[in-house]
Amino acid sequence: MRSFALGIVAMACMLAIAQGGNFFQDADISWGQGRGKIVEGGRQLDLTLDKASGSGFQSKSEYLFGKIDMQIKLVPGNSAGTVTTFYLSSQGATHDEIDFEFLGNVTGEPYTLHTNVFTQGQGQREQQFRLWFDPTKDFHTYSIIWNPQHVIFAVDGNPIRDFKNHEARGVAFPKTQPMRLYASLWNADDWATQGGRVKADWSKAPFVASFRGFNADACVWANGKQQCPVGTMETAANTGRRGRAGAGSWWSQDLSDMSYRRMRWVQRKFMIYNYCTDAKRFPQGIPAECKLR
Numbered sequence: 001m002r003s004f005a006l007g008i009v010a011m012a013c014m015l016a017i018a019q020g021g022n023f024f025q026d027a028d029i030s031w032g033q034g035r036g037k038i039v040e041g042g043r044q045l046d047l048t049l050d051k052a053s054g055s056g057f058q059s060k061s062e063y064l065f066g067k068i069d070m071q072i073k074l075v076p077g078n079s080a081g082t083v084t085t086f087y088l089s090s091q092g093a094t095h096d097e098i099d100f101e102f103l104g105n106v107t108g109e110p111y112t113l114h115t116n117v118f119t120q121g122q123g124q125r126e127q128q129f130r131l132w133f134d135p136t137k138d139f140h141t142y143s144i145i146w147n148p149q150h151v152i153f154a155v156d157g158n159p160i161r162d163f164k165n166h167e168a169r170g171v172a173f174p175k176t177q178p179m180r181l182y183a184s185l186w187n188a189d190d191w192a193t194q195g196g197r198v199k200a201d202w203s204k205a206p207f208v209a210s211f212r213g214f215n216a217d218a219c220v221w222a223n224g225k226q227q228c229p230v231g232t233m234e235t236a237a238n239t240g241r242r243g244r245a246g247a248g249s250w251w252s253q254d255l256s257d258m259s260y261r262r263m264r265w266v267q268r269k270f271m272i273y274n275y276c277t278d279a280k281r282f283p284q285g286i287p288a289e290c291k292l293r
């Protein structure tokens with residue numbers, strides 16, 4: 001009985017950790033003059049957008065590899081012209097960046113999930129998706145798994161995109177520049193919705209997107225040094241390339257055959273744009289990574 005009760009307490013603690021941190025501790029509201037607010041004792045952060053300005057926040061820490069999760073509930077109703085972002089980025093002209101962007105739409109029409117990867121300042125690697133649920137009804141978890149071999153984008157634990165390390169074939173991969181996490185809600189009605197034809201309806205402002213469960217199981221970069229959670233690389237060594245369970249399994253995360261098949265299924269059903277198949281855009285030939293598996 002007693003150990004049963006203790007077990008429940010232990011589980012409750014683990015859940016509390018899995019729920020992710022406290023925005024007061026982990027994030028700074030970086031712009032928007034009061035339009036970004038930490039609520040519910042630190043469990044939730046709301047970003048708002050009105051005609052005058054959007055808002056945004058950033059992580060206090062910088063990371064060099066990690067698994068970053070965020071639960072987001074997007075702007076409901078008529079969200080045309082709004083863009084909600086969640087991305088990692090380093091600084092400077094040759095920066096690296098890993099992007100999730102959610103392009104709003106008029107009521108009843110679907111959001112577009114836009115993804116991109118910049119390496120050494122070069123992007124142009126857009127892939128866009130529809131979601132298989134209404135992202136404005138509930139919180140859903142969006143994750144970036146960034147390790148020395150992969151950048152994996154996942155939605156509710158389902159991988160949707162895998163940008164692999166093909167440095168050996170001359171494709172730059174983000175692995176030396178620490179990145180910070182950023183999130184924002186802003187007005188992009190000059191391009192976001194149906195190519196800019198549909199404008200934001202300011203009579204519905206302020207628009208609100210909510211964030212929860214920010215969790216960075218990551219190597220933190222501080223004072224010129226990378227500090228990884230205890231066991232990160234050991235776990236990798238012990239479980240092999242396909243390590244799954246345990247702390248730090250993201251370090252060696254690869255797609256299992258099952259995850260790979262699931263990703264391909266999501267891509268077949270929900271991908272609406274892929275730079276790799278946009279030959280017109282690349283008269284010099286499509287980027288090298290598109291031809292490599």
Ligand SMILES: *[C@@H]1O[C@H](CO)[C@@H](O)[C@H](O)[C@H]1NC(C)=O
Pocket residue numbers: 103104105106109110111112192193194195
């Ligand atoms: C909005 O809805 C229209 C019509 O369903 C669709 O073509 C478009 O891709 C949607 N998303 C955006 C961001 O425009």
